[in-house]
């Protein structure tokens with residue numbers, strides 16, 4: 001019997017500190033990989049965010065899934081396994097965008113979605129010849145997917161079950177890794193497959209991790225209708241265009257939607273043009289929010305700072321807007337130049353990146369801007385983002401937003417969620433700020 005060890009790396013942390021609780025959700029990608037692993041392979045899974053890695057446990061292959069923020073930690077773990085002469089394969093979004101870089105730390109790199117190539121990688125591993133780049137095309141149909149959640153047993157995750165019903169987004173915003181990865185294509189799973197998966201999970205609160213749950217409105221109508229008899233509560237992500245579709249909003253609410261993450265990005269129309277986010281219309285934000293609120297659906301609004309048409313006045317206006325609209329949660333982050341996106345390339349071409357491969361830098365800290373913004377200095381931008389978060393998650397702001405009885409605190413369950421999540425965020429604003437990527441100090445492999 002061969003043995004594969006799956007690793008989900010953390011972003012990083014300072015030694016002796018606990019990992020950010022709101023970043024501890026089940027990594028569905030690992031459950032998918034496990035489900036694709038044939039009989040004849042034993043599996044071990046270490047979630048670096050929750051538990052120590054036992055490097056001494058024998059294994060024939062280590063598979064590490066990385067995103068840009070977890071790449072450095074993933075490479076550190078890979079380096080340690082390879083020092084022990086254990087072959088490593090690295091996959092995920094970041095490995096797809098930077099395969100040559102990932103190959104410096106691994107024996108093999110999976111480029112694209114693992115479904116198309118995982119069996120071949122395992123076959124090569126069983127022959128002792130995992131080598132080089134493994135390409136897939138992300139074009140297969142999303143049929144018969146059933147994540148193996150047994151891999152999560154015994155791990156203390158944030159109490160929400162993740163399900164994926166579709167991949168990709170039909171929009172093509174130029175800063176977005178999803179667009180870069182899926183090339184603007186949207187694919188969905190058969191609704192019967194999703195319903196049967198939900199029925200098999202012992203939970204009634206779900207996070208549909210789709211990049212855009214309403215990417216195909218006709219399919220979304222059908223899906224929400226099929227969800228209704230299940231009597232579940234769910235949250236998901238959508239673009240703001242959903243607000244103009246009254247029928248879809250109604251079905252969404254009736255199917256148990258408690259909240260939606262929506263990328264507002266900016267209150268400046270010029271900034272939205274820069275980002276290529278043409279579906280957002282700033283003069284429509286309040287109307288859209290009202291329409292969603294009226295259906296009892298809470299909003300997690302995300303805003304980006306550091307764009308060419310920003311100013312301190314615009315930032316103040318953005319914070320006031322999110323408080324006045326009594327948004328359930330909000331994120332204020334500097335725009336992140338993810339490799340593989342046109343946005344990253346334009347910063348690189350104009351010489352605006354101050355740290356080229358910021359995700360590899362031992363000096364980079366979470367919240368730090370790796371480029372020179374046009375309107376502020378990089379450190380001003382970092383401070384402004386931090387202050388915006390502290391302002392939004394201050395106690396007076398939380399109390400004020402709790403008086404949104406239409407969608408934040410419209411049921412006992414939502415009221416409980418509202419207070420627990422907002423107080424958690426209040427606590428975590430400071431904790432998240434300045435987290436290193438990976439473990440501090442080259443060559444150290446500290447454990448939780």
Ligand code: SF4
Nearest residue numbers: 169171172173176239
């Ligand atoms: S709408 Fe959201 S998910 Fe879709 S491309 Fe734009 S940023 Fe990405």
